Amino acid sequence: MAKLHVFRLLLATGICAAVVQFPEAAFAHVEGEAVSGFFSGLSHPIGGWDHILAMIAVGLWGALLGPPALWILPIAFPIAMAAGGMLGLLGIPVPWVEIGIAVSSIVLGLLILTNMRLSLAVAIPLVMIFALFHGHAHGTELSPRADAVLYSLGFVVATGLLHALGIGVGAVDKLPMGRTALRALGGGVLLGGTYFLIGAFA
Amino acid sequence: MRRSATGVLLAVALCAPTPSHAHLVNSGLGPFYDGALHLMLTPMDLVGLVTLSLFAASQGAEAGRLLVIVTPIAWFLAGAIGVHSQMTGSFAIAIANAGTLVLLGGSVALELKTSSTVAAVAAAVFGGLLGFQSGVELRAADADADWVALIGTVAAVLAVTVLVSALIISYTAFSFRVVQRVLGSWAAATGLLSLGWIVGSGGNLAG
Secondary structure, rough: OOHHHHHHHHHHHHHHHHHHHHHHHHOOOOOOOOOOOOHHHOOOOOHHHHHHHHHHHHHHHHHHHHOOOHHHHHHHHHHHHHHHHHHHHOOOOOOHHHHHHHHHHHHHHHHHHOOOOHHHHHHHHHHHHHHHHHHHHHHHHHHOOOOOHHHHHHHHHHHHHHHHHHHHHHHHHHHOOHHHHHHHHHHHHHHHHHHHHHHHHO | HHHHHHHHHHHHHHOOOOOOOOOOOOOOOOOHHHHHHHHOOHHHHHHHHHHHHHHHHOHHHHHHHHHHHHHHHHHHHHHHHHHHHHOOOOOOHHHHHHHHHHHHHHHHHOOOOOOHHHHHHHHHHHHHHHHHHHHHHHHHHHOOOOOHHHHHHHHHHHHHHHHHHHHHHOOOOOOHHHHHHHHHHHHHHHHHOOOOOHHHHOOOOOO
């Protein structure tokens, strides 16, 4: 039964990954302006590994923590990210954005690697602060020429799919040696975050 | 498994790109269907309506029934005003619609519970707001937009509210409630980003 559950989650993960990858394949040579409509919004969060890593890590950590963090973190993240995006769109500066983005991967990677089980009262604000940095970075890059609602919707859906991808991969936790594999992935996120932090200071 | 696959297919279908139409879309079936298609091809109206339906139906069956009655009526009355107004678009309405997404989507994400009377008032106010915007858009898309097109839009509004509320009320599984909350958070996030976009651009948007 548990194996069937894991199979379903892994199947859903594969579909999420395919959907997230789809827009780039469809618009690789068609769209010159890049920022317009749903698929541009969908492809924006997957435009940088620093964002991808952190968003998948949120799902991984949620999977490690289990319910209710499993679904509350992916609910909290998009709202805080959009708030950050709104600040970016309004031209309101947020300090140390690039450092904040890199630190988000480092901290999340460390939490997964050490299997640290923080309470929801700490986990939610922590993830929301990280989301604010990611959202602000995206917000400052957006063009007012695009269809606001469709672009925003695509952007948010892509973020949700990346979380779902993390949760799906996190399903390996239920398999033998799964916890070790998951913690190793946390180590990978930590390394990636360190690389981005060095890049932010360079 | 089959239900999961249907859900995934539905999600992919919803993600499919929708072309934007500078003019009222011509279905080839007359103004009624042109009006009905207009709602389906206008993202802000459709997302706003689905979010409103999610909010009201998640308050229970009574609120869901009121939603199905109140929203199309409010949409029609405000839409008629919009069609006959001389407005071509409003910064204030765009802000209000984005704010609607934040408020209602946030309420769904937080699973806030309220009385069915409050849900009905929300359906009237936000349905009216969306309806007015839709009426203005109908006129902007086609200067000859008439009552038939508006009635077509309202029929589509009725269909959407019935489908969404029926789905929300009939599926009570915990996992489905989680899906509702996630959709609410996505709607709120979309509203927040749209707000920043509208205010940041001074209302001068492409969409």
